[in-house]
Amino acid sequence: MNVIWARSAAILIFLAMASAGLYFFLGAVPALAAMCAALLGLLLYYLYQINRLWKVLDAPTYGEIPSALGLWGEVYYRLHRLVKRWRNQVLQVEQQHTRFIQAIQASPNGVLMLDDADQIEWCNDVAEQHFGLNARRDVRQRITHLIRRPEFVQYLTLQRFDDPLLMRDMGEHKRSVIAVQILPYGENRKLVLTHDITKLENTEAMRRDFVANVSHELKTPLTVLTGFLETVRDLPVSEQDRNRYLDMMLVQSMRMQHLVEDLLVLAKLESDAQPPSQDRIEMDGLVAHLVHDAEALSQGHHQVSVQIDPAVIVRGAESELMSAFGNLVTNAVRYTPDGGRIGIALTYENEHAIFSVSDTGLGIAADHIPRLTERFYRVDRSRSRDTGGTGLGLAIVKHVLSRHHADLRISSEVGRGSVFRVVFPLDRSGYMPVALPRAGQAPQKAA
Structure with a gap:
């Protein structure tokens, strides 16, 4: 038997014993009248407490749970404990949500969430910078109304999301290269991830230019050396011309040597992750x-x-x-x-x-x-x-x-x-x- 039935039974037993005492001393009519009056008072008290409970449930506010005596005090106590437990659970969920949002905001990648109608639900600061959006202003706006680049609209429409989309001339100064990847999830929702690959693109361009420049710088002296070697080998030349050719070949050889030495110095500097010493230099x-x-x-x-x-x-x-x-x-x-x-x-x-x-x-x-x-x-x-x-x-x-x-x-x-x-x-x-x-x-x- 729980506490409600126990306390209700105790109240009824007490009223029955009080009525029996009145019946023994005053007779049946006074006892019955007292019993009816007590039950009516108890009913009115219950109706009053039910009305208070209704108001609490209709507009609940944490910390405003009423207090009462007896059985209703137990009800309000248990209600207060339930509300407190639910509030703690809500606070935990809010803290987890806040930490999740902070983690996404700290990410170097842009994150943008779309609903089933391709409307913006939320985006982080990086996505705002990449696409020139404003999270508060543009929420619930269709993404294609804000990002009207033809390649992006086609990428979203065709729904071929296996490979990322490269969008150039993006960002505040229109100099960034952004890789966009769309990931479907949930009920027809989409997660748009963006990553700034400008430095990677520049590095790749520098690598291509570097290879082309090195090839070009080495090609000229190698051509000179090859031509002179073939001339000295296949054609009769005078001692004066031979010496002049050898001097020119030496110059080109030294040029290649200096180029290789400088390349090695650069490679060593770039690969050395340790900071230079703090020794005093004479x-x-x-x-x-x-x-x-x-x-x-x-x-x-x-x-x-x-x-x-x-x-x-x-x-x-x-x-x-x-x-x-x-x-x-x-x-x-x-x-x-x-x-x-x-x-x-x-x-x-x-x-x-x-x-x-x-x-x-x-x-x-x-x-x-x-x-x-x-x-x-x-x-x-x-x-x-x-x-x-x-x-x-x-x-x-x-x-x-x-x-x-x-x-x-x-x-x-x-x-x-x-x-x-x-x-x-x-x-x-x-x-x-x-x-x-x-x-x-x-x-x-x-x-």
């Missing part, structure tokens, strides 16, 4: 080596000046920075006419160490500067080949500086020369002033 010795190489390449045709602040500290991988700085100096010599000036400087500005190479060469037009660090990009291809350039020097500089989190800033004016500035970050820059010498003592660096 800039005096490094700059002296750069000056020696510049003078050897110039052969006295240029004026090379050096301005080095000995208190400036640079930290990094010396071999990598030597390669990067060497390419900057070599380019300055190659692209500066005879009699020009080459300047190498190391300064400290705004807590940043700055290495710069300036020249009075041909200069670079402004539209070429953003592309200078691309592989095999040349402002003047014929002059680059004549000076022995591989077209990879500034690409190496870019990778080295990227590993050191340094910036390459280029300023140039056609006919007046160029300045290449390498600005090192705070964690790779330092300044240690030189202490003033006492009488009879050599200068010392401050501790």
Whole structure:
């Protein structure tokens, strides 16, 4: 027997015993009247509590469950406990839903949900950016009314969703490539997934260009070598012509060797995931080596000046920075006419160490500067080949500086020369002033 039947039986038994007592002392009529009055009062009390319960069930509000005595108190207590359990379940579902939405929002992919009529039910922020949508404004709008690209409409209409659809010129600046995949689910509903593959497409394009450029760069010297070898083998040539052919073959061989060496340097830089060291570099010795190489390449045709602040500290991988700085100096010599000036400087500005190479060469037009660090990009291809350039020097500089989190800033004016500035970050820059010498003592660096 549950508590309701138990308490109801207890009340009836109590009324029966009270009526029996009245019957024994006062007679049948008073006892019957008292019994009817008690039952009527109990009925009115039940009707009152039923009305209260009806109001609670008609407009339920958590925390407003009424209280009562006796049996109805037990009913309200159990109702309160049931509502509390249901509320906890609802809160758990809401938390799971919130975490699910947060997870989708954190995804780098766009997610868009369509109903059975291809109307938008929900989409995350990434999908909004990819398609130029607004989740609040465009909800319940048919997707083809908002995305009217013919390829997308055809993809959705034909329902051939095995392969993704590539949509170009997407995004805010119309420069993105978006892969769209539709997955049917539920009752004629669709899940639209989008993924930005712009970087992948650019990488693939760079790979194709790289292969084509390498093939082109190797084809010319190989053609020259083959032609001269066939000439020397099949035709009688004089000793003077033979020596001239061998010199030209040597030049082409060295060109291929330099190209392979630069490619290996690039491959090593790209494959090295470890950050460069934080060792302090002896800039005096490094700059002296750069000056020696510049003078050897110039052969006295240029004026090379050096301005080095000995208190400036640079930290990094010396071999990598030597390669990067060497390419900057070599380019300055190659692209500066005879009699020009080459300047190498190391300064400290705004807590940043700055290495710069300036020249009075041909200069670079402004539209070429953003592309200078691309592989095999040349402002003047014929002059680059004549000076022995591989077209990879500034690409190496870019990778080295990227590993050191340094910036390459280029300023140039056609006919007046160029300045290449390498600005090192705070964690790779330092300044240690030189202490003033006492009488009879050599200068010392401050501790």
